Amino acid sequence: MKNYWRKMAVVVFSAALLLSACGGEEKKGSSEKNEETKKYKIGVTQIVEHPSLNAAFEGFKKAIEDAGLDVEYLVQNAQNDNSANTTIATNLVNSNVDLIFANSTPSAQAVASATQEIPIVFTSVTDAVGAELVKSLESPGGNVTGTIDLHPDVIPQTLTFLKEQLGAKNVGMIFNSGEQNARAQMDKVHEVIKDMDLNVVEAPVATSADVKQAVDSLIGKVDSLYIIKDNTVVSALESVTSVAYDNKLPMMVGELDSVKRGGLAAYGFNYHDLGYETGQMAVKILKGESKASELPVQVPKNLKFVINEETASKIGLEIKEEWKAELSE
Numbered sequence: 001m002k003n004y005w006r007k008m009a010v011v012v013f014s015a016a017l018l019l020s021a022c023g024g025e026e027k028k029g030s031s032e033k034n035e036e037t038k039k040y041k042i043g044v045t046q047i048v049e050h051p052s053l054n055a056a057f058e059g060f061k062k063a064i065e066d067a068g069l070d071v072e073y074l075v076q077n078a079q080n081d082n083s084a085n086t087t088i089a090t091n092l093v094n095s096n097v098d099l100i101f102a103n104s105t106p107s108a109q110a111v112a113s114a115t116q117e118i119p120i121v122f123t124s125v126t127d128a129v130g131a132e133l134v135k136s137l138e139s140p141g142g143n144v145t146g147t148i149d150l151h152p153d154v155i156p157q158t159l160t161f162l163k164e165q166l167g168a169k170n171v172g173m174i175f176n177s178g179e180q181n182a183r184a185q186m187d188k189v190h191e192v193i194k195d196m197d198l199n200v201v202e203a204p205v206a207t208s209a210d211v212k213q214a215v216d217s218l219i220g221k222v223d224s225l226y227i228i229k230d231n232t233v234v235s236a237l238e239s240v241t242s243v244a245y246d247n248k249l250p251m252m253v254g255e256l257d258s259v260k261r262g263g264l265a266a267y268g269f270n271y272h273d274l275g276y277e278t279g280q281m282a283v284k285i286l287k288g289e290s291k292a293s294e295l296p297v298q299v300p301k302n303l304k305f306v307i308n309e310e311t312a313s314k315i316g317l318e319i320k321e322e323w324k325a326e327l328s329e
Contacts, residue, residue: 037070038070039070039071039072040070040071040098041071041072041097042064042072042073042074042097042099042282043073043074043076043092043093043095043101043111044057044073044074044075044100044101045076045078045085045092045100045101045102045103045110045111046076046077046078046103046104046107047077047078047103047104047105047231048077048078048080048235049077049079049235050231050234050235050237050257051257051258051261051271052124052149052229052234052258052271053103053104053124053231053271055257055270055271055272055275056103056124056271056274056275056278057103057275058272059271059272059274059275059277059278059279060101060275060276060279060282061073061275061279062272062276062279063275063276063277063278063279063280063282063283064279064282067280067283069286074092074095074097076088076091076092080207080208080231085106085107086110088107088110089107089110089114090114092114093111093114093115093118098118098119098286099118099282099286100115100119100121101120101121101278101282102120102121102122102123102125102146103123103124104122104181104231105122105124105125105126105131105179105180105181106179106180108120108122108128108131108133108144109131109132109133112132112133112144115143116142117143119144119282119285119291119292120145120146121144121146121278121281121282122144122147123146123147123148123149123271123274123275124149124271124274125146125148125149126148126149126150126180126184126229127148127180128140128146128148128297130184131180131181131184133146137296137299138296138297139293139296140292140293140295140296140297141293142292142293143293144292145281145292145293145296145297146278146298147274147277147278147281147297147298147299147300148297148299148300149229149255149271149274149300150184150185150229150300151267151299151300153303154254154267154268154303155185155189155192155228156192157305158226158254158266158267159171159189159192159193159196159198159226160196161252161265161267162198162224162226162250162252163196163197165323166224166250166317167223168198168223168250169197169198169199169223170199170201170221170222170223171198171199171200172201172203172221172224172225172249173186173200173203173226173227174203174204174215174218174225174227174230174240175202175203175205175228175230176204176205176206176231176232177206178206179230179231181229181231182228182229182230185229185230185254186202186228189228201218201221201222203215205232205233206232208232208233208235208236209236211232211233211236211239212239212240212243215239215240215243215244216243219243219247222249223249224249224251224252225250225251226252226253227240227252227253227254227258227263228254229254234254234255234258237262237263238261238262241262241311244262244264244315245262245315248315248316249315250264250315250317251264251311252265253265253266254266254268255268255271256268256269256270256271256304256306256328259306259308259311259328260308260328262308262311263308263311264307264308264311264312264315264317265305265306265307266305266306267303267304267305268304268306269303270302273300273301273302274300277298278298281295281298304326305323305324305325305326306325306327307319307323307325307326307327309327309328
């Protein structure tokens with residue numbers, strides 16, 4: 001009889017272990033399923049509409065899609081209005097989003113001021129440290145990281161091309177002095193030309209509506225133009241290109257999308273690629289693989305030189321073989 005009850009006890013104990021194991025597997029499978037089907041909410045803030053920023057957002061979304069995440073986007077555009085930019089930041093924080101994608105320096109600054117808890121990834125930012133978004137590129141700290149859109153060689157190479165290849169002596173530059181990214185680039189320009197026989201004639205603007213008057217004010221004072229990465233000016237780029245064509249002025253630009261819109265040439269990279277890299281960083285944060293503070297800020301790769309053949313023809317400029325440039329599509 002004792003043997004019988006011993007055997008029964010073993011059977012019951014074994015059954016209990018089996019049920020426990022099955023329950024664990026079911027729980028684990030349920031957890032994995034929940035992870036796969038979780039819906040994330042991403043707030044998106046962009047300072048203004050223009051092709052480079054739009055391409056960055058498309059790249060960001062593609063990275064999220066490729067990672068297989070189910071995402072609802074709350075998209076807001078400030079249309080270059082600083083007051084709207086601040087309001088958007090507050091609204092996104094109050095919307096209980098899982099992460100914020102900030103597309104431009106002003107957008108990133110506004111959301112960084114609005115929250116120190118929600119993860120923020122930025123792109124289309126020129127000087128992340130100077131904008132006080134991160135402590136350093138290598139160790140961001142806090143809740144903010146992302147990708148910057150200024151390769152360290154772009155400004156020196158652009159100014160060298162203007163002087164040595166186009167024979168420029170007086171370069172006209174239109175920029176919004178109220179934009180931190182524009183000020184950072186202008187500081188770099190003045191640093192570079194210290195060692196060059198090149199003069200920069202500045203035409204500051206406050207809004208996109210000021211751009212046409214600013215470029216008109218440069219005529220007769222300059223022999224070339226250089227439009228840096230400046231959201232205010234780039235959003236009104238056609239106002240500059242029309243004047244450049246009429247006056248046969250070579251106009252270097254700060255991004256490849258601006259070459260397609262009529263700029264003569266640029267050293268640049270694909271903003272879609274930059275946005276995609278930012279999206280990959282967002283995926284790591286959303287999945288809990290990394291914190292924003294642990295992800296170094298990334299610098300653009302694959303810098304190339306592109307020329308707009310049609311623009312060169314309009315201003316009577318011959319494209320030389322030794323420039324080794326790609327022609328804009």
